Amino acid sequence: MKxxxxxxxxxxxxxxxxxxxxxxxxxxxxxxxxAPKAPFVVLVAMLLLAGLGGLLFLHTAxxxxxxxxxxxQVRSAKLADREQALEQExxxxxxxxxxxxxxxALGMVRSENPAFIRLSDGRILGKPKAGVAPPPPTPxxxxxxxxxxxxxxxxxxxxxxxxxxxxxxxGRD
Amino acid sequence: MxxxxxxLSLFAGRLFQLQGLDATAYADEAAAGRLRTQxxxxxxxxxxxxxxxxxxxxxxxxxxxxxxxxxxxxAAEARALAPVLGIxxxxxxxxxxxxxxxxxxxxxxxxxxxxxxxxLDLPDTVGLPGIYGVxxxxxxxxxxxxxxxxxxxxxxxxxxxxxxxxxxxxxxxGRDGTAxxxxxxxxRRIPGADDSERDAVPGRDVRxxxxxxxxxxxxxxxxxxxxxxxxxxxxxxxxxxHTGDLLAMATVPTFDANHPGSAPAAARGNRALTExxxxxxxxxxxxxxxxxxxxxxxxxTPITVPNRYCRAxxxxxxxxxxxxxxxxxxxxxxxSSNIGTIKAAERLGNLKKLYPYLDxxxxxxxxxxxxxxxxxxxxxxxxxxxxxxxxTMAFGQGYSVNTVQMASxxxxxxxxxxxxxxxxxxxTTSDDGTLEPxxxxxxxxxxxxxxxxxxxxxxxTVTSKGGTAPLAAVPGYRVGGKTGTAQRFxxxxxCYRGYTMSFIGLAPVDKPDLVVAVTLQAPRSAIGGGVNAGxxxxxxxxxxxxxxxxxxxxxxxxxxxxxxx
Numbered sequence: 001m002k003x004x005x006x007x008x009x010x011x012x013x014x015x016x017x018x019x020x021x022x023x024x025x026x027x028x029x030x031x032x033x034x035a036p037k038a039p040f041v042v043l044v045a046m047l048l049l050a051g052l053g054g055l056l057f058l059h060t061a062x063x064x065x066x067x068x069x070x071x072x073q074v075r076s077a078k079l080a081d082r083e084q085a086l087e088q089e090x091x092x093x094x095x096x097x098x099x100x101x102x103x104x105a106l107g108m109v110r111s112e113n114p115a116f117i118r119l120s121d122g123r124i125l126g127k128p129k130a131g132v133a134p135p136p137p138t139p140x141x142x143x144x145x146x147x148x149x150x151x152x153x154x155x156x157x158x159x160x161x162x163x164x165x166x167x168x169x170x171g172r173d
Numbered sequence: 174m175x176x177x178x179x180x181l182s183l184f185a186g187r188l189f190q191l192q193g194l195d196a197t198a199y200a201d202e203a204a205a206g207r208l209r210t211q212x213x214x215x216x217x218x219x220x221x222x223x224x225x226x227x228x229x230x231x232x233x234x235x236x237x238x239x240x241x242x243x244x245x246x247x248a249a250e251a252r253a254l255a256p257v258l259g260i261x262x263x264x265x266x267x268x269x270x271x272x273x274x275x276x277x278x279x280x281x282x283x284x285x286x287x288x289x290x291x292x293l294d295l296p297d298t299v300g301l302p303g304i305y306g307v308x309x310x311x312x313x314x315x316x317x318x319x320x321x322x323x324x325x326x327x328x329x330x331x332x333x334x335x336x337x338x339x340x341x342x343x344x345x346x347g348r349d350g351t352a353x354x355x356x357x358x359x360x361r362r363i364p365g366a367d368d369s370e371r372d373a374v375p376g377r378d379v380r381x382x383x384x385x386x387x388x389x390x391x392x393x394x395x396x397x398x399x400x401x402x403x404x405x406x407x408x409x410x411x412x413x414x415h416t417g418d419l420l421a422m423a424t425v426p427t428f429d430a431n432h433p434g435s436a437p438a439a440a441r442g443n444r445a446l447t448e449x450x451x452x453x454x455x456x457x458x459x460x461x462x463x464x465x466x467x468x469x470x471x472x473x474t475p476i477t478v479p480n481r482y483c484r485a486x487x488x489x490x491x492x493x494x495x496x497x498x499x500x501x502x503x504x505x506x507x508x509s510s511n512i513g514t515i516k517a518a519e520r521l522g523n524l525k526k527l528y529p530y531l532d533x534x535x536x537x538x539x540x541x542x543x544x545x546x547x548x549x550x551x552x553x554x555x556x557x558x559x560x561x562x563x564x565t566m567a568f569g570q571g572y573s574v575n576t577v578q579m580a581s582x583x584x585x586x587x588x589x590x591x592x593x594x595x596x597x598x599x600x601t602t603s604d605d606g607t608l609e610p611x612x613x614x615x616x617x618x619x620x621x622x623x624x625x626x627x628x629x630x631x632x633x634t635v636t637s638k639g640g641t642a643p644l645a646a647v648p649g650y651r652v653g654g655k656t657g658t659a660q661r662f663x664x665x666x667x668c669y670r671g672y673t674m675s676f677i678g679l680a681p682v683d684k685p686d687l688v689v690a691v692t693l694q695a696p697r698s699a700i701g702g703g704v705n706a707g708x709x710x711x712x713x714x715x716x717x718x719x720x721x722x723x724x725x726x727x728x729x730x731x732x733x734x735x736x737x738x
Contacts, residue, residue: 081283084232110716125727127648
């Protein structure tokens with residue numbers, strides 16, 4: 001009641017304000033056509049589906065890669081093992097022990113004196129001497145046929161130089 | 174209606190408890206089930222020779238373990254495994270039978286053997302139940318015995334226990350890393366899941382100064398000589414006098430580094446460093462160096478050598494009795510006369526003047542190679558010398574050395590009087606994998622170049638016709654050296670018993686590039702250093718000259734007079 005009384009005098013004041021004529025207010029007519037909702041829903045659904053599909057694809061791809069990785073790692077490990085085994089075989093075959101044994105089986109002997117050929121004038125440095133085959137420890141049929149022509153297998157079988165062949169001149173040390 | 178409400182409330186409560194309150198604990202438990210932490214073993218560095226040939230290397234291996242409670246049929250599984258592992262069926266069956274949850278079936282088999290073992294099936298199972306493989310690594314020594322006493326060996330845990338494997342363990346070992354990741358039930362890594370990795374730091378590779386081929390020849394040769402003379406032990410050292418590089422350091426008896434346990438401890442050390450002995454006549458080169466450096470003698474100085482020579486209440490004799498001989502100083506070296514050396518040494522005035530020379534040549538000082546168990550020998554101080562000490566030291570008795578020290582004395586003479594400390598390690602790989610060469614060895618002038626040249630000419634007479642070691646000569650080359658047949662101090666009786674026979678030499682005399690030292694300890698059937706050690710020297714020196722491509726110099730020896738005219 002009181003409020004109405006206080007606001008009531010304001011109205012005539014507004015109404016009585018002098019000035020340009022007040023524009024006429026009119027209701028805007030409602031929008032004639034509603035945008036169809038279906039395409040939007042479909043769009044969102046499609047996006048959702050595409051997202052899901054993408055995620056699924058990504059996961060599948062990752063999982064597949066994981067499988068591939070595992071298989072490749074297994075293969076790589078196997079190949080590395082094989083490489084290592086072969087390397088060990090090579091290093092064994094290249095060891096002086098095995099090489100010397102094989103060379104001896106072929107009838108080769110160690111050189112007695114080192115000698116060099118100087119390429120500039122073709123001179124031979126040192127006193128080259130054909131190696132002498134040590135006496136075969138036991139007459140084995142396989143060894144008899146093999147001595148190379150370069151190794152005159154002395155049948156006299158002088159024992160190795162360490163056999164004390166020479167007297168000890170002035171052996172007084 | 175009310176009942177249903179209560180029930181639903183209960184469900185809701187439980188759901189809240191599971192999802193709200195305990196969720197983290199359950200998630201952690203699940204993660205722990207998938208999480209695996211794996212130790213990434215750091216690969217132990219390889220040890221190679223000077224040309225990069227592996228002397229010690231690590232390879233992958235698998236320990237085969239068993240849970241005996243899961244083994245269904247021990248006999249059948251043993252029969253299946255036996256041919257793959259090369260272990261007999263009875264032993265395997267014993268290892269598979271029982272109630273223990275963990276045990277070793279075979280240690281450090283090759284990955285190939287393990288692959289084959291995993292493909293084995295029993296009639297009613299796929300794979301062998303209760304058999305597992307644990308990845309590990311194995312130290313292999315492709316050379317076996319070659320260089321074993323230098324390289325050393327490792328224990329069951331892969332830690333160095335002998336030789337350089339022990340001395341350089343911290344360099345070779347590296348640091349293990351860890352990998353943590355989640356594993357699916359199928360044993361595959363779950364992509365995108367938590368994982369963390371701390372890489373293993375591999376050990377560094379070490380390159381030695383040793384040449385594997387020379388080492389092998391040296392080892393073969395000394396082994397033959399030790400056998401032929403029934404010696405207690407023998408050593409050969411090949412050295413480059415200019416760099417101090419040890420090209421070979423062979424000792425016998427030795428061991429196979431792949432199976433260190435099957436050799437006695439004494440065979441696993443390095444006798445070239447651990448075994449002190451009195452050098453005997455090879456020590457006369459130090460006396461000769463002192464006399465020539467002090468200008469007290471020349472190779473032609475006449476010296477009369479009686480059969481006995483008495484000084485300070487003791488009568489000295491030579492190795493063999495002889496009539497009074499009229500030699501030059503060169504002749505006393507060529508024939509290795511003790512009396513001749515004493516008479517020459519007396520020209521120093523005071524025999525204690527020998528001490529600084531012995532000291533500067535490295536006698537009594539550690540070699541600096543850093544191998545375990547080295548002896549530095551013993552060089553008594555002049556203040557403690559007895560009346561006869563000076564006389565015996567002049568011909569190499571009364572102080573002790575190891576073979577490396579003695580080889581170094583001759584290397585000093587070969588290197589024109591400059592002593593280059595021996596070294597064994599050429600370099601180590603740095604973090605980026607490149608070879609970091611080791612520091613150059615310390616060098617110090619001991620005698621003048623002129624003195625060194627004259628001493629070498631004296632040494633050349635030893636391998637000539639009238640000398641004590643014509644068997645050490647390498648035809649085509651000028652070779653100098655000195656025989657030694659010393660009385661051997663035996664600590665067990667505190668007396669002299671047996672001999673040390675040695676030959677140490679250099680070639681070519683006018684421009685030496687190689688020094689070879691051969692020592693035979695306590696040979697039972699031997700004649701002398703020249704006869705027994707000389708041929709070993711010749712064989713090793715010949716091979717080393719060839720391998721190091723040292724051609725003969727082609728000069729003629731001056732032919733020093735041995736007998737006085």
